[in-house]
Every structure is written in C-alpha cells, then in structure tokens.
Amino acid sequence: MTAPRWLTQHLLDTGATDAHGITRHARPRHCKRCSAPVIAGLDADAAAGTAIADLTPLSAQTELAALLSARRTYTLWVDKTGILLEHRNQFDTANGIPKDKHIIPEHRCHRILGEHLTVTPPRPPVENEEPPF
Ligand SMILES: [Zn+2]
Numbered sequence: 001m002t003a004p005r006w007l008t009q010h011l012l013d014t015g016a017t018d019a020h021g022i023t024r025h026a027r028p029r030h031c032k033r034c035s036a037p038v039i040a041g042l043d044a045d046a047a048a049g050t051a052i053a054d055l056t057p058l059s060a061q062t063e064l065a066a067l068l069s070a071r072r073t074y075t076l077w078v079d080k081t082g083i084l085l086e087h088r089n090q091f092d093t094a095n096g097i098p099k100d101k102h103i104i105p106e107h108r109c110h111r112i113l114g115e116h117l118t119v120t121p122p123r124p125p126v127e128n129e130e131p132p133f
Pocket of ligand 1: 031032033034035036107108109110
C-alpha cells in the first residue's frame with residue numbers, strides 16, 4: 001500500500017521525509033507562504049510533531065518573547081549525521097539557554113522575532129553641522 005499523493009507531498013513539505021524515506025533529521029527549505037528560509041523536521045525521537053523554525057538564534061530574552069507569543073522553541077543540534085530539532089519543554093526553558101546549543105523559534109510568516117524587541121525606537125543619526133561662528 002502506498003501513501004496518497006497529497007500525504008507524500010505534505011510529508012516532503014514539512015521535512016518529515018525525503019527521497020530516502022522518513023527521517024528524524026531536519027532540512028533547510030523556504031516557507032511555502034512567505035518564502036523565508038526555515039528549517040523543518042520532526043521535533044522528538046518519539047511522538048514527534050512537525051517543527052518548522054526560523055533560523056534566528058535566540059537569547060534568553062528573545063526566547064521568553066517567543067514563549068509569551070505562544071511560539072514553540074527548539075534546540076538545534078548539529079552532528080555528523082545531520083541537523084536535529086528538539087522541542088524545548090518547560091524544564092528546558094527553566095534552565096535558560098545552554099552555552100553550547102542554539103535555540104531557534106517556531107516560524108511565523110512575516111514575524112521575525114527580533115524586530116519586535118526594541119524597547120525604544122532607534123535614534124535618528126546626529127548631523128554634524130558647522131558651528132555658527
Ligand atoms: Zn512563512
């Protein structure tokens with residue numbers, strides 16, 4: 001029995017499978033809606049969900065912003081076999097950002113996380129005019 005064509009295409013689009021079959025490894029690709037570069041794959045070894053994440057590393061502050069806006073965050077693992085994404089649960093996030101890992105947010109179209117974290121607007125450039133004397 002073969003999978004229906006739409007299911008095969010969905011699994012390819014979400015990064016859950018490739019030409020070699022179902023894989024745990026994430027694959028870089030572009031979002032189908034906004035064309036932003038993302039990485040997609042399964043987010044756990046068992047009972048996994050599909051993870052589609054932005055390629056913007058988070059700090060502790062930006063991870064908190066992501067969680068407050070109901071976005072999942074993922075630990076990005078890179079090893080010899082490929083790239084893995086792992087969902088960060090409440091126990092992972094309570095311990096902050098590990099120094100040897102990259103944390104990336106769930107992708108939301110046209111919502112790059114860093115843009116909304118500026119507390120004060122950027123200052124206009126100072127113009128150096130000639131003094132009036
Ligand atoms: Zn998108």
